[in-house]
Amino acid sequence: MQEFDIQDSVKGIWDKLGGWLDSIIINLPNFFLAVIVFIIFIFIAKYVGKIFDRIFRNQIKQNSIRMMAIKVIKAIIIMVGFFVALGLLNLDKVLTSVLAGAGVVGLAIGLALQGTLNNTFSGVILSFLPEIQIGDWVETNGFAGSVTEINLRNIVIKQSDNNYVVIPNSKIVEEPFKNFSRTPRSRIFVNCGVGYSSDLEMVRDLTTKTIQDNFPQRGNEEVEFMYQGFGDSSINYVVRFWADVTKNRDILIAQHKAIIAIKKAYDANGVNIPFPIRTIDFKNSLNLDNKG
Structure with missing residues (x-):
């Protein structure tokens, strides 16, 4: 009985491996097609990144903001290629699981880095706003000076006394500011x-x-x-x-x-600019009676 059980187990394993091999052979064209599609999307991401780099050079003076925007665009294109490749492999369930997992992870990261992400997105907004640029003289949040840097976290202002003030990007976006240079x-x-x-x-x-x-x-x-x-x-x-x-x-x-x-x-x-004058009027209210 034991010999028959071992033989049945071995036969089941070989049948399983054979089924997998058949599936691999059948899906091999789709696998190569998915790989080719994914590689094509990678090259598309690089090409699109170069195009946006030329566009952003005239609009965004801060290298950190420009590079981050280009990386985000590339990542989106590559993610689209990844999902298309999974669809070609008929891995719909895997695709759904990946999307669900990405949503949960994104929500957790967003809650943990709420303040940081707020400043980051505010920095991206500021980099595209024509109302404030590097070198502009602005008044905001009780400070006044020349804008020397706009990065992903804050804006740096050089005041007239040669001191630097670092203000979070979210403060600039949420609070009014006055720009003398516009x-x-x-x-x-x-x-x-x-x-x-x-x-x-x-x-x-x-x-x-x-x-x-x-x-x-x-x-x-x-x-x-x-x-x-x-x-x-x-x-x-x-x-x-x-x-x-x-x-x-x-x-x-x-x-x-x-x-x-x-x-x-x-x-x-002969026009007079008077200085403040105060007149003091001394009145003798004391009546001295020397009689007697």
Whole structure:
């Protein structure tokens, strides 16, 4: 009985191996076709990667962002080729299992790296935004400076005091920011005051002409002069004009130049810029009766 059992087991094994061999021989053309298709998709991924590399070089200045985007595109194409190859091998169940497993793994990774992925995707978004580029002068999250780097995790700003500030990408995407470099010209504000005895129309015309001579206006631009109110010792006004501004320093330079020009014009025409004056009135409320 034992000999018959051993013979039956051996025969079953050989039958099983024979069935596998037959399946391999039958599916051998599909196997070679699947391999060829997968290799073709790999070459397609490399070619498409080179094309997108040329496209991204003009749009993305950061190498890390550009290389990551190209790798993602290549990975997607190769994954498509892998799934097509599995379909040619009639491995539908394996394909379904792979997709299910990839979904579970992706969900777990996404939950574990939620903050990191948020900054990463924000970095990708920032790299494509024309509103912020390397070299732009921006104000955001309470900091102001020139953008020196945009990577997958953060943006680096060099402030006017030569210190660097590292801000997470998600903060830039979620919070408003002001970019001085997106417009070549900007409006400058200068506040001042003149004495109550001044000829207000003459002061207005003199100030407007002084600003126009030092800051030529273009197109529809104009110098705007408006009195704002009566101060403690002066009648206050604001003058607004346009100048070439791409960073905060340009604003300071324009204000500096305008203040010097206004002061010289006022000195030459006898216009007084009063400093705060406080009048102290001494009243003798003490009645001294020396009688008696």
